[in-house]
Amino acid sequence: MSRPGFALPDGLVYLDGNSLGALPHGVAERVADVVRHEWGHGLIRSWNDAGWLHLVRRVADRIAPLLGVEGRDLHLGDSTSVSLFKLLVAAARLRPERRVLVVEPTTFPTDGYVAAGVADLLGLELRWCDPADPLAAVDDDVAVLCLTHVDFRTGAMFDLPGITAAARERGALVLWDLCHSAGAVPVDLEAAGADLAVGCTYKYLNGGPGSPAYLWVAPRHQEAARQPVTGWFGHATPFAMARDYVPRPGVGSFASGTPPVLALSALEVALEAFEGVEVAELRRRSLGLTDRFVAGLDRLGLEVATPRDHARRGSQVSVRHERAYGLVQALIARDVVGDFRDPDIARFGFAPLYNTADDVDVALERLALVLEHGEHLDPAYDERNAVT
Ligand SMILES: *Cc1c(COP(=O)(O)O)cnc(C)c1O
Numbered sequence: 207m208s209r210p211g212f213a214l215p216d217g218l219v220y221l222d223g224n225s226l227g228a229l230p231h232g233v234a235e236r237v238a239d240v241v242r243h244e245w246g247h248g249l250i251r252s253w254n255d256a257g258w259l260h261l262v263r264r265v266a267d268r269i270a271p272l273l274g275v276e277g278r279d280l281h282l283g284d285s286t287s288v289s290l291f292k293l294l295v296a297a298a299r300l301r302p303e304r305r306v307l308v309v310e311p312t313t314f315p316t317d318g319y320v321a322a323g324v325a326d327l328l329g330l331e332l333r334w335c336d337p338a339d340p341l342a343a344v345d346d347d348v349a350v351l352c353l354t355h356v357d358f359r360t361g362a363m364f365d366l367p368g369i370t371a372a373a374r375e376r377g378a379l380v381l382w383d384l385c386h387s388a389g390a391v392p393v394d395l396e397a398a399g400a401d402l403a404v405g406c407t408y409k410y411l412n413g414g415p416g417s418p419a420y421l422w423v424a425p426r427h428q429e430a431a432r433q434p435v436t437g438w439f440g441h442a443t444p445f446a447m448a449r450d451y452v453p454r455p456g457v458g459s460f461a462s463g464t465p466p467v468l469a470l471s472a473l474e475v476a477l478e479a480f481e482g483v484e485v486a487e488l489r490r491r492s493l494g495l496t497d498r499f500v501a502g503l504d505r506l507g508l509e510v511a512t513p514r515d516h517a518r519r520g521s522q523v524s525v526r527h528e529r530a531y532g533l534v535q536a537l538i539a540r541d542v543v544g545d546f547r548d549p550d551i552a553r554f555g556f557a558p559l560y561n562t563a564d565d566v567d568v569a570l571e572r573l574a575l576v577l578e579h580g581e582h583l584d585p586a587y588d589e590r591n592a593v594t
Pocket residue numbers: 285286287288313314316317354358383385386406419
């Protein structure tokens with residue numbers, strides 16, 4: 207199978223698209239063009255002439271179908287962490303009589319750190335829930351339950367519609383972090399009656415390192431939702447330079463400062479790779495790849511930490527191994543790139559846009575060789591790099 211549309215080094219098996227997506231064709235050329243022509247020649251005129259002011263909305267329209275939402279209800283511009291901050295504050299303000307934020311303790315740490323910061327700022331309680339049963343922590347005091355749809359360590363997936371409905375019955379909002387979902391796993395926020403969502407664009411969406419996150423606010427919450435970083439780009443009339451803040455209607459009020467034009471330009475082109483591809487087809491491919499990899503791991507006698515049940519599996523497969531770091535490093539030395547997550551997880555992400563059955567087979571062959579020769583036991587791997 208080929209990998210149309212992506213510039214991947216020859217011979218490299220890249221199974222880390224859940225950390226940093228591969229480089230789509232056309233991005234390098236587009237960024238060079240924006241820099242040379244739109245910035246270099248157009249200068250300030252490009253805000254109007256090159257459509258920079260509408261870039262956020264154009265990108266939002268491309269991401270929307272992957273989330274089951276409308277582009278006009280999405281905003282992009284900040285990191286996931288900052289977007290989480292804005293949404294958590296807004297959520298708490300939408301439920302002023304409730305005093306508790308609930309977070310799942312094994313989630314990607316930034317979610318917990320940001321929630322702790324918001325709790326501190328607003329004088330709320332941060333409550334950790336049981337990962338096996340997050341709803342058990344949701345009582346009448348809970349303003350918002352913040353959950354990551356697909357777990358970054360194990361690849362386990364929550365039942366988004368089920369949890370959303372149950373939390374709503376208890377009067378709590380749910381904020382879904384879709385960093386490990388969008389672009390690889392079907393998400394239908396509107397059909398689920400979801401409240402709020404956030405996600406990054408540099409993993410399965412291939413926007414490039416540090417590309418801006420998206421945030422989504424359900425239309426029914428937009429009028430009342432108030433985010434804390436009330437900057438001029440969230441103002442109803444930014445160029446009127448008025449003294450007093452008046453929020454833009456809709457999700458546009460979640461903007462704060464000048465949009466990152468270069469990063470958004472790269473992302474806009476990167477998202478072309480999703481054009482004409484149904485999310486259901488991506489899911490079918492993804493499950494085919496992860497099933498194939500899991501079967502190979504079973505043959506090698508390795509412990510699979512990812513759920514086997516399709517309904518509970520994202521688009522990655524994790525191996526639990528006491529020498530997981532060495533395993534990942536030895537594979538990288540053999541041109542198979544996965545990553546390590548503390549304490550004992552070797553993680554392999556399958557990006558259905560560009561990973562192939564061939565990638566799976568080559569990765570398994572090289573993994574077998576690593577284990578056979580004990581390459582993962584090399585004492586050189588006792589010390590870890592800064593980025594694992
Ligand atoms: C990757 C990831 C993030 C990243 O946050 P940034 O602020 O964009 O660096 C946040 N949450 C989850 C669940 C992630 O997987």
